[in-house]
Amino acid sequence: MKKIYLLLLSVMVAIIISACSQEDGEATLQLSDKQLTVLAWNTDHSHYKEVSGKLLVGETPVVGAVVQVSNKRTIDTDKNGEFTFNVDSSKLELKNIQVVSVDKATIDGKSIAEKTAKNLLALKEELSVNFPIVIDKVVASEENPENVEVHAHAEMTKGQQYPSFGPAKYRVSGTIKDANGNPVEGATINLRRDGVEGFSMSNPSDANGVYNLDYVPEDDENHYFYVHYNDVNYTLPEYKVFMFPEDLSVNVDVTLPAEGTIINDAPPTLVTTTAPGAVYKGTLIGVNVQEGVKYSVSIPKKDGTFVITLPKTEWEKSPTFFQTEFNKFMLEKVVTGDTLSSDLIKINADEPNNIVPKVK
Secondary structure (H helix, E strand, C coil): CCCHHHHHHHHHHHHHHHHHHHHHHHHEEECCEEEEECCCCHHHCCCCCEEEEEEEEEEEEEEEEEEEEECEEEEECCCCEEEEEEEEECCCEEEEEEEEEEEEEEEEEEEEHHHHHHHHHHHHHHHEEECCCCEEEEEECCCCEEEEEEEEEECCCCCHHHHHHHHEEEEEEEEEECCCEEEECCCEEEEEEEECCCCEEECCCCCCEEEEEEEEECCCCEEEEEEEECCCEEEEECCEEEEECCCEEEEEEECCCCCCCCCCCCCCCCEEECCCCCCEEEEEEEEECCCCCCCCEECCCCEEEEEEEHHHHHHHHCEEEEEEEEEEECCCCCCCCEEEEEHCCCCCCCCCCECCCECC
């Protein structure tokens, strides 16, 4: 009886010690890399990088925990508490790595205590894929003595060029009206290239009959053009196609027929004019300043150089930078080296932020 009592006591002590060791140990999520430099896409897949991680409580590995990468892939930690995943470093990205389940996880072969489980599930790390930023010089602004010009560059590998900036799509916009001249709400303009590829559809026209869609024009490319409204397709006359100009936006005003489904392809029922603007795309760099503070930034050149002009008081706070994929319609033509207002530059949640610059 005494032996049984001692055995039970030792088991209970072991359980208590195990629970205490879990409670006392700090839960940590470690990554081999927290920042990767953007590399040029390569056919040999050298732009893919393997990142490893480790999940520990104190010095003891957590086995069988589920780790998630950016709300997508999940990975189980192995017997050493380790896990690996590949990262495409050819594009800007901010990955969130976090523990999402410890239901089947163990520490030293034992199930995980409630408090320790809670600590593990609270763990989160970020992995940023971005161009490192180097500050070349800071000079006073000649236009405004309260501002400074921060001359900097995005650091790249030898032979690499900074992503190009320019028009990516053009816009088709206009109005849709009925035969009496009243705006048609809820209709869409549909384009299909000769063949079956390249289908595009506008947003539904609003209360004023206004619609728009962005497209990539092709030289000498025929388009089938029709209006879809109330489950009816209104088309151009048979054997008629629409030819859009290359590298230009257009305004197309359409009047639907009073009877039938054929749109008369001549003014005033179909009026086409060229229009300003395009959808511009490129990789821009911004700076994290206090809300409400305005600044300007130039579009980086091929060598990655750019200039940010901001209040001197903000620069003295040592702000961090961010990088974002710009994709907006702009009426005015802009090219590499031009300056944009900070109002136009917004960062998305999955893009690299809080980049600490190096000083040359």
